[in-house]
Amino acid sequence: MSFDRLSLEGKVAVVTGAAKGMGGEHVRTMTDRGARVLAVDLDRDALDMLVADIGAAAVAHVADVADLEQWEDVRDRALKLGGELSILVNNAGVVSHTRISQTTKAGWDRVIDVNLKGTWLGMKVLAPVMREAGGGSIINVSSAAGLDQHPDPAYTASKWGVRGLTKTAAQELGPWGIRVNSIHPGYIDTPMNDFASEELTGAMLSMLPISRPGQPQDAAELVAFLASDAAGFITGSEIAIDGGWTSGAQAFEARRFR
Ligand SMILES: NC(=O)c1ccc[n+]([C@@H]2O[C@H](COP(=O)([O-])OP(=O)(O)OC[C@H]3O[C@@H](n4cnc5c(N)ncnc54)[C@H](O)[C@@H]3O)[C@@H](O)[C@H]2O)c1
Incomplete structure (x- = not known):
């Protein structure tokens, strides 16, 4: 595979959160x-700091992903960036x-509205x-919680919803040339x-085959590849990126007695 197939040159992306x-x-x-990326978030100050750091390739846009009309503004703004709008990261x-x-x-409604309805919108x-x-x-x-569970019931339901x-x-949009995948980060x-x-962090990490916290860059490499x-x-x-959490955290207990 040539390195060029990993390039995102000429593509326009929308990233939420x-x-x-x-x-x-x-x-x-x-x-x-x-x-070129339209960076969408509710937090204007943090967005402004991010795009100031990155430069002209990133443009800030304040919007709530739970709102249909605000998504229409996102679309209109993204189209003004020029290039082909071909990547969406929900x-x-x-x-x-x-x-x-x-x-x-x-x-309950807010978690479902942002995590699940926002993804659909x-x-x-x-x-x-x-x-x-x-x-x-x-x-x-999604989340590892979309493969197993999280103590927050709305979070679990929303992330299983995103997976489904x-x-x-993927079925509906494949014929349009659009691939759709879910990623499932752990900690x-x-x-x-x-x-x-x-x-809590120590207990969770001690159960991982790769016993360290995941870093945002770990997930970003996967997302850029999928894009x-x-x-x-x-x-x-559905791709887990969780240091092995969903590969059988229960096995940790058994390992201790081997
Ligand atoms: N951090 C983890 O361990 C973990 C694990 C599994 C899945 N996830 C998922 O990964 C995604 C990113 O998580 P993170 O850890 O970077 O979260 P974070 O809290 O660090 O950042 C989330 C961002 O989303 C923005 N946001 C929240 N509601 C919004 C809305 N309605 N409209 C627009 N923007 C909104 C926030 O302002 C914030 O900037 C989330 O979907 C989260 O559920 C995180």
């Missing part, structure tokens, strides 16, 4: 590989850290434009995990 954590790293990695996500009996209706609004550009690649950021929605989209060192105590022509035969797939 782009201001911080993994999203910021997706923007950096894709612009490094030649893409990365924005929230978690509420409540249990079944404590979760409020509003709390992004595909609904941008897939027709990507079709006109000749096709492309959509990467939906990805299969539907990644981002602001989303700032809540975690040292004990590129080098991944041209991959669609409808």
Whole structure:
């Protein structure tokens, strides 16, 4: 395979949840590989800092992914970047850290609206434009929680939803030349995990075959690959990037007695 198939030169990408954590790293990695990126987030200050650091290849756009009209603005803004809009990374996500009996209706709705409805809206609004550009690649950021579970019930349901929605989209959009895959990060060192105590982090990492926190760059390398022509035969797939967490964390207990 020639290195050129990994290049994103001439492509335009939309990345949501782009201001911080993994999203910021997706923007950096894709612009490094030649893409122009519309970086979408609610956090204007963090977005402005990111694009100031990257330069002209990244453009900031404030929007809430849970809102249809704001997605239409995202589409219109992305089309003004020039080039072919051929990459969408549905990365924005929230978690509420409540249990079944404590979760409020509003709390449930917000997690589902951002994580699941936002992913659908992004595909609904941008897939027709990507079709006109000749096709492309959509990467939906689910979670290891979309392969097993998370203590937050709405988070688990939203991430299983993203995984299933990805299969539907892969079937429907394949004939338009659009590949759709979900990625399933495990523990990644981002602001989303700032809540975690040292004990919790230590316990989780000790159960991993690769016993370190994932870094945003680990996920960004996978996303940039899936966005590129080098991944041209991959669609409808679910790819764990979790240091082995979902390969059998329970085996850790058994290993201790071997
Ligand atoms: N960090 C992890 O361990 C981990 C593990 C598995 C999956 N994930 C998923 O990866 C994705 C990125 O996570 P992260 O850890 O980088 O999170 P993060 O909290 O560090 O960053 C998320 C970004 O999304 C933005 N955002 C939130 N709601 C939004 C909305 N409605 N519209 C637009 N932007 C919005 C936030 O402002 C923030 O900049 C999320 O979907 C998350 O669920 C994270």
